[in-house]
Amino acid sequence: MVSTSSTTGDSSTTGDKDIFRPRRSVLYMPSxxxxxxxxAKTLAVDGLILDLEDAVAPDAKPAARDNACAAxxxxxxxxxxxxxxxNAAGTEWHEDDLAAACAAGPDAIVVPKVDSADAVRSLVASMERHGAPDRTTLWAMVETPYAMLHAHEIASASDRLTVLVMGTNDLAKELYAEHVPGRQPLLTGLGLALLAARAAGKAIVDGVYNDVKNTEGFLDECRQGREMGFDGKTLIHPGQVAGxxxxxxxxxxxxxxxxGILQAWEDGRGSGVVTYNGRMVENLHVESAQRVLSMHEAITALEADQA
Known part of the structure:
Protein backbone atom coordinates (compact mmCIF):
# COMPACT_ATOMS: atom_id res chain seq x y z
CA MET A 1 0.00 0.00 0.00
CA VAL A 2 1.21 3.53 -0.76
CA SER A 3 2.27 5.51 2.30
CA THR A 4 -0.20 8.16 3.43
CA SER A 5 2.14 10.07 5.74
CA SER A 6 3.18 12.81 3.34
CA THR A 7 0.88 15.78 2.91
CA THR A 8 1.27 19.38 1.80
CA GLY A 9 -0.31 22.71 2.60
CA ASP A 10 -1.86 21.93 5.95
CA SER A 11 0.64 19.56 7.53
CA SER A 12 1.70 20.31 11.06
CA THR A 13 4.82 22.42 11.33
CA THR A 14 5.25 21.67 15.00
CA GLY A 15 7.33 18.59 15.57
CA ASP A 16 6.98 16.12 12.68
CA LYS A 17 6.28 18.15 9.57
CA ASP A 18 4.58 15.19 7.88
CA ILE A 19 1.79 14.88 10.47
CA PHE A 20 -1.50 16.11 9.07
CA ARG A 21 -3.34 18.46 11.42
CA PRO A 22 -7.09 18.82 10.92
CA ARG A 23 -8.56 22.29 11.25
CA ARG A 24 -12.19 21.57 10.40
CA SER A 25 -13.50 23.55 13.38
CA VAL A 26 -11.59 26.44 14.96
CA LEU A 27 -13.60 28.07 17.74
CA TYR A 28 -13.12 31.58 19.10
CA MET A 29 -13.37 31.62 22.90
CA PRO A 30 -13.35 34.89 24.91
CA SER A 31 -10.43 34.59 27.32
CA ALA A 40 -13.57 24.30 25.81
CA LYS A 41 -11.67 21.35 27.31
CA THR A 42 -14.70 19.14 26.62
CA LEU A 43 -15.60 20.28 23.10
CA ALA A 44 -14.98 18.08 20.06
CA VAL A 45 -13.21 20.92 18.32
CA ASP A 46 -10.01 20.72 16.25
CA GLY A 47 -8.67 24.11 17.32
CA LEU A 48 -9.30 26.95 19.75
CA ILE A 49 -8.58 30.65 19.39
CA LEU A 50 -8.33 32.10 22.89
CA ASP A 51 -9.39 35.63 22.11
CA LEU A 52 -7.94 38.82 23.56
CA GLU A 53 -9.34 41.08 20.86
CA ASP A 54 -12.95 41.65 19.74
CA ALA A 55 -14.62 39.42 22.33
CA VAL A 56 -12.95 41.14 25.28
CA ALA A 57 -13.82 44.56 26.72
CA PRO A 58 -10.91 46.99 27.16
CA ASP A 59 -10.92 46.87 30.96
CA ALA A 60 -10.96 43.05 30.90
CA LYS A 61 -8.00 42.61 28.55
CA PRO A 62 -5.21 42.23 31.16
CA ALA A 63 -7.10 39.50 33.01
CA ALA A 64 -8.03 37.83 29.72
CA ARG A 65 -4.35 37.82 28.73
CA ASP A 66 -3.44 36.05 31.97
CA ASN A 67 -6.24 33.51 31.49
CA ALA A 68 -5.24 32.71 27.91
CA CYS A 69 -1.59 32.25 28.79
CA ALA A 70 -2.43 30.04 31.75
CA ALA A 71 -4.65 27.90 29.50
CA ASN A 87 -4.75 42.62 19.70
CA ALA A 88 -3.64 44.19 16.44
CA ALA A 89 -0.40 46.08 15.92
CA GLY A 90 -0.84 49.76 16.78
CA THR A 91 -3.23 49.13 19.68
CA GLU A 92 -2.19 49.82 23.26
CA TRP A 93 -2.36 46.12 24.15
CA HIS A 94 -0.43 44.64 21.23
CA GLU A 95 3.10 44.56 22.63
CA ASP A 96 2.09 43.21 26.04
CA ASP A 97 -0.14 40.61 24.39
CA LEU A 98 2.62 39.48 22.06
CA ALA A 99 5.25 39.24 24.79
CA ALA A 100 2.94 37.26 27.07
CA ALA A 101 1.78 34.92 24.30
CA CYS A 102 5.38 34.22 23.24
CA ALA A 103 6.26 33.34 26.83
CA ALA A 104 3.23 31.05 27.12
CA GLY A 105 4.15 29.13 23.97
CA PRO A 106 0.77 28.15 22.45
CA ASP A 107 0.59 26.23 19.19
CA ALA A 108 0.16 29.53 17.37
CA ILE A 109 -0.32 33.26 17.85
CA VAL A 110 -3.19 34.69 15.79
CA VAL A 111 -2.76 38.31 14.70
CA PRO A 112 -5.62 40.36 13.24
CA LYS A 113 -5.42 42.77 10.30
CA VAL A 114 -2.19 41.57 8.73
CA ASP A 115 -1.95 43.52 5.48
CA SER A 116 1.59 43.06 4.14
CA ALA A 117 4.67 40.89 3.95
CA ASP A 118 6.53 43.51 5.99
CA ALA A 119 3.96 43.14 8.76
CA VAL A 120 4.54 39.37 8.79
CA ARG A 121 8.30 39.76 8.93
CA SER A 122 7.99 42.31 11.74
CA LEU A 123 5.76 39.97 13.74
CA VAL A 124 8.13 37.04 13.24
CA ALA A 125 11.08 39.17 14.35
CA SER A 126 9.15 40.23 17.45
CA MET A 127 8.26 36.61 18.23
CA GLU A 128 11.93 35.68 18.04
CA ARG A 129 12.90 38.67 20.17
CA HIS A 130 10.38 37.64 22.82
CA GLY A 131 11.68 34.07 22.83
CA ALA A 132 8.67 32.28 21.35
CA PRO A 133 9.45 28.56 21.14
CA ASP A 134 9.96 27.08 17.68
CA ARG A 135 6.68 25.16 18.00
CA THR A 136 4.70 28.41 18.20
CA THR A 137 3.73 29.45 14.69
CA LEU A 138 2.00 32.54 13.32
CA TRP A 139 -1.54 32.68 11.98
CA ALA A 140 -2.31 35.82 9.99
CA MET A 141 -5.83 37.16 9.73
CA VAL A 142 -6.50 38.68 6.32
CA GLU A 143 -9.57 40.89 6.43
CA THR A 144 -9.19 43.95 4.17
CA PRO A 145 -9.28 44.58 0.42
CA TYR A 146 -5.58 45.48 0.55
CA ALA A 147 -4.77 42.16 2.19
CA MET A 148 -6.74 40.27 -0.47
CA LEU A 149 -4.74 41.98 -3.21
CA HIS A 150 -1.44 41.15 -1.45
CA ALA A 151 -2.39 37.76 -0.04
CA HIS A 152 0.39 35.79 -1.74
CA GLU A 153 3.05 38.21 -0.49
CA ILE A 154 1.63 37.80 3.02
CA ALA A 155 1.36 34.01 2.84
CA SER A 156 4.88 33.52 1.51
CA ALA A 157 6.65 36.09 3.73
CA SER A 158 7.85 33.60 6.37
CA ASP A 159 7.98 29.87 7.02
CA ARG A 160 6.77 30.61 10.53
CA LEU A 161 3.42 31.73 9.11
CA THR A 162 1.46 28.51 8.66
CA VAL A 163 -2.22 29.52 8.44
CA LEU A 164 -4.27 32.31 6.89
CA VAL A 165 -7.53 33.10 8.70
CA MET A 166 -10.30 34.83 6.78
CA GLY A 167 -11.78 37.83 8.55
CA THR A 168 -14.98 38.01 6.55
CA ASN A 169 -16.87 40.42 8.82
CA ASP A 170 -14.20 43.09 8.48
CA LEU A 171 -13.82 42.38 4.78
CA ALA A 172 -17.55 42.92 4.22
CA LYS A 173 -17.38 46.16 6.19
CA GLU A 174 -14.41 47.46 4.18
CA LEU A 175 -16.13 46.56 0.91
CA TYR A 176 -19.42 48.21 1.98
CA ALA A 177 -20.91 44.80 1.16
CA GLU A 178 -23.91 43.01 2.60
CA HIS A 179 -23.96 39.59 4.23
CA VAL A 180 -26.10 37.56 1.85
CA PRO A 181 -26.62 33.81 1.29
CA GLY A 182 -23.96 32.51 -1.07
CA ARG A 183 -21.56 35.35 -0.12
CA GLN A 184 -21.36 36.67 -3.67
CA PRO A 185 -19.84 40.04 -2.61
CA LEU A 186 -16.97 38.21 -0.84
CA LEU A 187 -16.17 35.48 -3.35
CA THR A 188 -13.42 37.40 -5.13
CA GLY A 189 -11.60 38.03 -1.88
CA LEU A 190 -12.12 34.49 -0.64
CA GLY A 191 -10.79 33.12 -3.91
CA LEU A 192 -7.71 35.37 -3.93
CA ALA A 193 -6.80 34.40 -0.37
CA LEU A 194 -7.36 30.72 -1.10
CA LEU A 195 -5.19 30.86 -4.21
CA ALA A 196 -2.47 32.62 -2.23
CA ALA A 197 -2.51 30.07 0.57
CA ARG A 198 -2.27 27.11 -1.79
CA ALA A 199 0.45 28.75 -3.90
CA ALA A 200 2.49 29.33 -0.73
CA GLY A 201 1.77 25.88 0.71
CA LYS A 202 -0.15 27.20 3.71
CA ALA A 203 -3.42 26.21 5.37
CA ILE A 204 -6.41 28.53 5.28
CA VAL A 205 -9.60 28.58 7.36
CA ASP A 206 -12.82 30.28 6.35
CA GLY A 207 -14.47 33.15 8.22
CA VAL A 208 -17.26 32.97 10.79
CA TYR A 209 -21.01 32.64 10.28
CA ASN A 210 -22.78 35.22 12.41
CA ASP A 211 -26.35 33.92 12.80
CA VAL A 212 -25.87 31.11 15.32
CA LYS A 213 -29.59 30.24 15.22
CA ASN A 214 -29.66 29.68 11.46
CA THR A 215 -28.37 26.12 11.27
CA GLU A 216 -29.32 25.62 7.63
CA GLY A 217 -27.53 28.78 6.55
CA PHE A 218 -24.45 27.81 8.54
CA LEU A 219 -24.28 24.33 7.02
CA ASP A 220 -24.74 25.78 3.53
CA GLU A 221 -21.79 28.09 4.13
CA CYS A 222 -19.69 25.19 5.47
CA ARG A 223 -20.43 23.20 2.32
CA GLN A 224 -19.53 26.18 0.17
CA GLY A 225 -16.23 26.63 2.01
CA ARG A 226 -15.41 22.94 1.70
CA GLU A 227 -16.22 22.91 -2.00
CA MET A 228 -14.00 25.96 -2.54
CA GLY A 229 -11.12 24.18 -0.82
CA PHE A 230 -10.85 25.71 2.65
CA ASP A 231 -9.36 23.50 5.36
CA GLY A 232 -12.06 24.39 7.87
CA LYS A 233 -14.08 27.19 9.39
CA THR A 234 -13.71 29.59 12.28
CA LEU A 235 -16.67 29.44 14.66
CA ILE A 236 -18.28 31.69 17.25
CA HIS A 237 -20.49 29.20 19.11
CA PRO A 238 -19.99 25.65 20.42
CA GLY A 239 -23.21 24.63 18.67
CA GLN A 240 -21.47 25.10 15.31
CA VAL A 241 -18.69 22.58 16.01
CA ALA A 242 -20.44 19.37 14.96
CA GLY A 243 -21.64 20.81 11.66
CA GLY A 260 -9.42 1.62 -3.41
CA ILE A 261 -7.45 4.05 -5.58
CA LEU A 262 -4.25 3.48 -3.62
CA GLN A 263 -4.69 -0.29 -3.72
CA ALA A 264 -5.38 -0.22 -7.47
CA TRP A 265 -2.30 1.93 -8.01
CA GLU A 266 -0.18 -0.48 -5.97
CA ASP A 267 -1.59 -3.53 -7.74
CA GLY A 268 -1.16 -1.99 -11.19
CA ARG A 269 2.49 -0.99 -10.91
CA GLY A 270 4.24 -1.72 -14.20
CA SER A 271 1.04 -2.35 -16.15
CA GLY A 272 1.03 1.07 -17.85
CA VAL A 273 -2.66 1.80 -17.24
CA VAL A 274 -4.36 1.66 -13.82
CA THR A 275 -8.12 1.86 -13.32
CA TYR A 276 -10.43 1.93 -10.32
CA ASN A 277 -14.16 1.36 -10.75
CA GLY A 278 -13.74 1.96 -14.47
CA ARG A 279 -11.91 5.27 -14.04
CA MET A 280 -8.31 5.84 -15.05
CA VAL A 281 -5.98 6.51 -12.11
CA GLU A 282 -3.05 8.93 -12.46
CA ASN A 283 -0.52 10.42 -10.06
CA LEU A 284 -2.81 13.34 -9.23
CA HIS A 285 -5.55 10.95 -8.11
CA VAL A 286 -3.05 9.10 -5.92
CA GLU A 287 -1.96 12.34 -4.26
CA SER A 288 -5.56 13.33 -3.60
CA ALA A 289 -6.29 9.89 -2.16
CA GLN A 290 -3.26 10.10 0.10
CA ARG A 291 -4.48 13.45 1.42
CA VAL A 292 -7.97 12.08 2.12
CA LEU A 293 -6.54 9.18 4.12
CA SER A 294 -4.09 11.41 5.98
CA MET A 295 -6.99 13.64 7.00
CA HIS A 296 -9.14 10.67 7.99
CA GLU A 297 -6.37 9.14 10.11
CA ALA A 298 -5.62 12.46 11.84
CA ILE A 299 -9.31 13.04 12.62
CA THR A 300 -9.69 9.51 13.95
CA ALA A 301 -6.70 10.00 16.27
CA LEU A 302 -8.00 13.38 17.45
CA GLU A 303 -11.48 12.03 18.17
CA ALA A 304 -10.04 9.06 20.05
CA ASP A 305 -8.07 11.44 22.25
CA GLN A 306 -11.20 13.51 22.97
CA ALA A 307 -13.41 10.49 23.76
Missing amino acids: SNERALEK AQSGEYGRRELTIRI ANEAFAPSEKAVEDAR
Whole structure:
Protein backbone atom coordinates (compact mmCIF):
# COMPACT_ATOMS: atom_id res chain seq x y z
CA MET A 1 0.00 0.00 0.00
CA VAL A 2 1.21 3.53 -0.76
CA SER A 3 2.27 5.51 2.30
CA THR A 4 -0.20 8.16 3.43
CA SER A 5 2.14 10.07 5.74
CA SER A 6 3.18 12.81 3.34
CA THR A 7 0.88 15.78 2.91
CA THR A 8 1.27 19.38 1.80
CA GLY A 9 -0.31 22.71 2.60
CA ASP A 10 -1.86 21.93 5.95
CA SER A 11 0.64 19.56 7.53
CA SER A 12 1.70 20.31 11.06
CA THR A 13 4.82 22.42 11.33
CA THR A 14 5.25 21.67 15.00
CA GLY A 15 7.33 18.59 15.57
CA ASP A 16 6.98 16.12 12.68
CA LYS A 17 6.28 18.15 9.57
CA ASP A 18 4.58 15.19 7.88
CA ILE A 19 1.79 14.88 10.47
CA PHE A 20 -1.50 16.11 9.07
CA ARG A 21 -3.34 18.46 11.42
CA PRO A 22 -7.09 18.82 10.92
CA ARG A 23 -8.56 22.29 11.25
CA ARG A 24 -12.19 21.57 10.40
CA SER A 25 -13.50 23.55 13.38
CA VAL A 26 -11.59 26.44 14.96
CA LEU A 27 -13.60 28.07 17.74
CA TYR A 28 -13.12 31.58 19.10
CA MET A 29 -13.37 31.62 22.90
CA PRO A 30 -13.35 34.89 24.91
CA SER A 31 -10.43 34.59 27.32
CA SER A 32 -12.18 36.87 29.80
CA ASN A 33 -14.76 34.10 30.38
CA GLU A 34 -13.20 31.46 32.63
CA ARG A 35 -16.25 29.19 32.38
CA ALA A 36 -15.94 29.22 28.58
CA LEU A 37 -12.27 28.28 28.80
CA GLU A 38 -13.15 25.38 31.09
CA LYS A 39 -15.96 24.23 28.77
CA ALA A 40 -13.57 24.30 25.81
CA LYS A 41 -11.67 21.35 27.31
CA THR A 42 -14.70 19.14 26.62
CA LEU A 43 -15.60 20.28 23.10
CA ALA A 44 -14.98 18.08 20.06
CA VAL A 45 -13.21 20.92 18.32
CA ASP A 46 -10.01 20.72 16.25
CA GLY A 47 -8.67 24.11 17.32
CA LEU A 48 -9.30 26.95 19.75
CA ILE A 49 -8.58 30.65 19.39
CA LEU A 50 -8.33 32.10 22.89
CA ASP A 51 -9.39 35.63 22.11
CA LEU A 52 -7.94 38.82 23.56
CA GLU A 53 -9.34 41.08 20.86
CA ASP A 54 -12.95 41.65 19.74
CA ALA A 55 -14.62 39.42 22.33
CA VAL A 56 -12.95 41.14 25.28
CA ALA A 57 -13.82 44.56 26.72
CA PRO A 58 -10.91 46.99 27.16
CA ASP A 59 -10.92 46.87 30.96
CA ALA A 60 -10.96 43.05 30.90
CA LYS A 61 -8.00 42.61 28.55
CA PRO A 62 -5.21 42.23 31.16
CA ALA A 63 -7.10 39.50 33.01
CA ALA A 64 -8.03 37.83 29.72
CA ARG A 65 -4.35 37.82 28.73
CA ASP A 66 -3.44 36.05 31.97
CA ASN A 67 -6.24 33.51 31.49
CA ALA A 68 -5.24 32.71 27.91
CA CYS A 69 -1.59 32.25 28.79
CA ALA A 70 -2.43 30.04 31.75
CA ALA A 71 -4.65 27.90 29.50
CA ALA A 72 -1.90 27.59 26.89
CA GLN A 73 0.54 26.37 29.54
CA SER A 74 -1.89 24.06 31.32
CA GLY A 75 -1.62 21.00 29.12
CA GLU A 76 -5.32 20.37 29.76
CA TYR A 77 -6.67 20.70 26.21
CA GLY A 78 -5.48 17.39 24.76
CA ARG A 79 -4.69 17.36 21.06
CA ARG A 80 -6.76 20.44 20.34
CA GLU A 81 -4.67 23.05 18.56
CA LEU A 82 -4.44 25.91 21.05
CA THR A 83 -3.85 29.44 19.77
CA ILE A 84 -4.05 32.94 21.24
CA ARG A 85 -5.44 35.86 19.26
CA ILE A 86 -3.70 39.04 20.37
CA ASN A 87 -4.75 42.62 19.70
CA ALA A 88 -3.64 44.19 16.44
CA ALA A 89 -0.40 46.08 15.92
CA GLY A 90 -0.84 49.76 16.78
CA THR A 91 -3.23 49.13 19.68
CA GLU A 92 -2.19 49.82 23.26
CA TRP A 93 -2.36 46.12 24.15
CA HIS A 94 -0.43 44.64 21.23
CA GLU A 95 3.10 44.56 22.63
CA ASP A 96 2.09 43.21 26.04
CA ASP A 97 -0.14 40.61 24.39
CA LEU A 98 2.62 39.48 22.06
CA ALA A 99 5.25 39.24 24.79
CA ALA A 100 2.94 37.26 27.07
CA ALA A 101 1.78 34.92 24.30
CA CYS A 102 5.38 34.22 23.24
CA ALA A 103 6.26 33.34 26.83
CA ALA A 104 3.23 31.05 27.12
CA GLY A 105 4.15 29.13 23.97
CA PRO A 106 0.77 28.15 22.45
CA ASP A 107 0.59 26.23 19.19
CA ALA A 108 0.16 29.53 17.37
CA ILE A 109 -0.32 33.26 17.85
CA VAL A 110 -3.19 34.69 15.79
CA VAL A 111 -2.76 38.31 14.70
CA PRO A 112 -5.62 40.36 13.24
CA LYS A 113 -5.42 42.77 10.30
CA VAL A 114 -2.19 41.57 8.73
CA ASP A 115 -1.95 43.52 5.48
CA SER A 116 1.59 43.06 4.14
CA ALA A 117 4.67 40.89 3.95
CA ASP A 118 6.53 43.51 5.99
CA ALA A 119 3.96 43.14 8.76
CA VAL A 120 4.54 39.37 8.79
CA ARG A 121 8.30 39.76 8.93
CA SER A 122 7.99 42.31 11.74
CA LEU A 123 5.76 39.97 13.74
CA VAL A 124 8.13 37.04 13.24
CA ALA A 125 11.08 39.17 14.35
CA SER A 126 9.15 40.23 17.45
CA MET A 127 8.26 36.61 18.23
CA GLU A 128 11.93 35.68 18.04
CA ARG A 129 12.90 38.67 20.17
CA HIS A 130 10.38 37.64 22.82
CA GLY A 131 11.68 34.07 22.83
CA ALA A 132 8.67 32.28 21.35
CA PRO A 133 9.45 28.56 21.14
CA ASP A 134 9.96 27.08 17.68
CA ARG A 135 6.68 25.16 18.00
CA THR A 136 4.70 28.41 18.20
CA THR A 137 3.73 29.45 14.69
CA LEU A 138 2.00 32.54 13.32
CA TRP A 139 -1.54 32.68 11.98
CA ALA A 140 -2.31 35.82 9.99
CA MET A 141 -5.83 37.16 9.73
CA VAL A 142 -6.50 38.68 6.32
CA GLU A 143 -9.57 40.89 6.43
CA THR A 144 -9.19 43.95 4.17
CA PRO A 145 -9.28 44.58 0.42
CA TYR A 146 -5.58 45.48 0.55
CA ALA A 147 -4.77 42.16 2.19
CA MET A 148 -6.74 40.27 -0.47
CA LEU A 149 -4.74 41.98 -3.21
CA HIS A 150 -1.44 41.15 -1.45
CA ALA A 151 -2.39 37.76 -0.04
CA HIS A 152 0.39 35.79 -1.74
CA GLU A 153 3.05 38.21 -0.49
CA ILE A 154 1.63 37.80 3.02
CA ALA A 155 1.36 34.01 2.84
CA SER A 156 4.88 33.52 1.51
CA ALA A 157 6.65 36.09 3.73
CA SER A 158 7.85 33.60 6.37
CA ASP A 159 7.98 29.87 7.02
CA ARG A 160 6.77 30.61 10.53
CA LEU A 161 3.42 31.73 9.11
CA THR A 162 1.46 28.51 8.66
CA VAL A 163 -2.22 29.52 8.44
CA LEU A 164 -4.27 32.31 6.89
CA VAL A 165 -7.53 33.10 8.70
CA MET A 166 -10.30 34.83 6.78
CA GLY A 167 -11.78 37.83 8.55
CA THR A 168 -14.98 38.01 6.55
CA ASN A 169 -16.87 40.42 8.82
CA ASP A 170 -14.20 43.09 8.48
CA LEU A 171 -13.82 42.38 4.78
CA ALA A 172 -17.55 42.92 4.22
CA LYS A 173 -17.38 46.16 6.19
CA GLU A 174 -14.41 47.46 4.18
CA LEU A 175 -16.13 46.56 0.91
CA TYR A 176 -19.42 48.21 1.98
CA ALA A 177 -20.91 44.80 1.16
CA GLU A 178 -23.91 43.01 2.60
CA HIS A 179 -23.96 39.59 4.23
CA VAL A 180 -26.10 37.56 1.85
CA PRO A 181 -26.62 33.81 1.29
CA GLY A 182 -23.96 32.51 -1.07
CA ARG A 183 -21.56 35.35 -0.12
CA GLN A 184 -21.36 36.67 -3.67
CA PRO A 185 -19.84 40.04 -2.61
CA LEU A 186 -16.97 38.21 -0.84
CA LEU A 187 -16.17 35.48 -3.35
CA THR A 188 -13.42 37.40 -5.13
CA GLY A 189 -11.60 38.03 -1.88
CA LEU A 190 -12.12 34.49 -0.64
CA GLY A 191 -10.79 33.12 -3.91
CA LEU A 192 -7.71 35.37 -3.93
CA ALA A 193 -6.80 34.40 -0.37
CA LEU A 194 -7.36 30.72 -1.10
CA LEU A 195 -5.19 30.86 -4.21
CA ALA A 196 -2.47 32.62 -2.23
CA ALA A 197 -2.51 30.07 0.57
CA ARG A 198 -2.27 27.11 -1.79
CA ALA A 199 0.45 28.75 -3.90
CA ALA A 200 2.49 29.33 -0.73
CA GLY A 201 1.77 25.88 0.71
CA LYS A 202 -0.15 27.20 3.71
CA ALA A 203 -3.42 26.21 5.37
CA ILE A 204 -6.41 28.53 5.28
CA VAL A 205 -9.60 28.58 7.36
CA ASP A 206 -12.82 30.28 6.35
CA GLY A 207 -14.47 33.15 8.22
CA VAL A 208 -17.26 32.97 10.79
CA TYR A 209 -21.01 32.64 10.28
CA ASN A 210 -22.78 35.22 12.41
CA ASP A 211 -26.35 33.92 12.80
CA VAL A 212 -25.87 31.11 15.32
CA LYS A 213 -29.59 30.24 15.22
CA ASN A 214 -29.66 29.68 11.46
CA THR A 215 -28.37 26.12 11.27
CA GLU A 216 -29.32 25.62 7.63
CA GLY A 217 -27.53 28.78 6.55
CA PHE A 218 -24.45 27.81 8.54
CA LEU A 219 -24.28 24.33 7.02
CA ASP A 220 -24.74 25.78 3.53
CA GLU A 221 -21.79 28.09 4.13
CA CYS A 222 -19.69 25.19 5.47
CA ARG A 223 -20.43 23.20 2.32
CA GLN A 224 -19.53 26.18 0.17
CA GLY A 225 -16.23 26.63 2.01
CA ARG A 226 -15.41 22.94 1.70
CA GLU A 227 -16.22 22.91 -2.00
CA MET A 228 -14.00 25.96 -2.54
CA GLY A 229 -11.12 24.18 -0.82
CA PHE A 230 -10.85 25.71 2.65
CA ASP A 231 -9.36 23.50 5.36
CA GLY A 232 -12.06 24.39 7.87
CA LYS A 233 -14.08 27.19 9.39
CA THR A 234 -13.71 29.59 12.28
CA LEU A 235 -16.67 29.44 14.66
CA ILE A 236 -18.28 31.69 17.25
CA HIS A 237 -20.49 29.20 19.11
CA PRO A 238 -19.99 25.65 20.42
CA GLY A 239 -23.21 24.63 18.67
CA GLN A 240 -21.47 25.10 15.31
CA VAL A 241 -18.69 22.58 16.01
CA ALA A 242 -20.44 19.37 14.96
CA GLY A 243 -21.64 20.81 11.66
CA ALA A 244 -18.20 22.09 10.71
CA ASN A 245 -16.54 18.83 11.69
CA GLU A 246 -18.85 16.85 9.46
CA ALA A 247 -18.71 19.27 6.54
CA PHE A 248 -14.92 19.43 6.36
CA ALA A 249 -14.20 15.74 7.02
CA PRO A 250 -13.92 13.15 4.24
CA SER A 251 -17.11 11.12 3.88
CA GLU A 252 -17.11 7.34 4.35
CA LYS A 253 -17.43 6.99 0.58
CA ALA A 254 -14.45 9.28 0.00
CA VAL A 255 -12.32 7.25 2.41
CA GLU A 256 -13.41 3.98 0.78
CA ASP A 257 -12.60 5.34 -2.68
CA ALA A 258 -9.23 6.67 -1.52
CA ARG A 259 -8.24 3.26 -0.21
CA GLY A 260 -9.42 1.62 -3.41
CA ILE A 261 -7.45 4.05 -5.58
CA LEU A 262 -4.25 3.48 -3.62
CA GLN A 263 -4.69 -0.29 -3.72
CA ALA A 264 -5.38 -0.22 -7.47
CA TRP A 265 -2.30 1.93 -8.01
CA GLU A 266 -0.18 -0.48 -5.97
CA ASP A 267 -1.59 -3.53 -7.74
CA GLY A 268 -1.16 -1.99 -11.19
CA ARG A 269 2.49 -0.99 -10.91
CA GLY A 270 4.24 -1.72 -14.20
CA SER A 271 1.04 -2.35 -16.15
CA GLY A 272 1.03 1.07 -17.85
CA VAL A 273 -2.66 1.80 -17.24
CA VAL A 274 -4.36 1.66 -13.82
CA THR A 275 -8.12 1.86 -13.32
CA TYR A 276 -10.43 1.93 -10.32
CA ASN A 277 -14.16 1.36 -10.75
CA GLY A 278 -13.74 1.96 -14.47
CA ARG A 279 -11.91 5.27 -14.04
CA MET A 280 -8.31 5.84 -15.05
CA VAL A 281 -5.98 6.51 -12.11
CA GLU A 282 -3.05 8.93 -12.46
CA ASN A 283 -0.52 10.42 -10.06
CA LEU A 284 -2.81 13.34 -9.23
CA HIS A 285 -5.55 10.95 -8.11
CA VAL A 286 -3.05 9.10 -5.92
CA GLU A 287 -1.96 12.34 -4.26
CA SER A 288 -5.56 13.33 -3.60
CA ALA A 289 -6.29 9.89 -2.16
CA GLN A 290 -3.26 10.10 0.10
CA ARG A 291 -4.48 13.45 1.42
CA VAL A 292 -7.97 12.08 2.12
CA LEU A 293 -6.54 9.18 4.12
CA SER A 294 -4.09 11.41 5.98
CA MET A 295 -6.99 13.64 7.00
CA HIS A 296 -9.14 10.67 7.99
CA GLU A 297 -6.37 9.14 10.11
CA ALA A 298 -5.62 12.46 11.84
CA ILE A 299 -9.31 13.04 12.62
CA THR A 300 -9.69 9.51 13.95
CA ALA A 301 -6.70 10.00 16.27
CA LEU A 302 -8.00 13.38 17.45
CA GLU A 303 -11.48 12.03 18.17
CA ALA A 304 -10.04 9.06 20.05
CA ASP A 305 -8.07 11.44 22.25
CA GLN A 306 -11.20 13.51 22.97
CA ALA A 307 -13.41 10.49 23.76
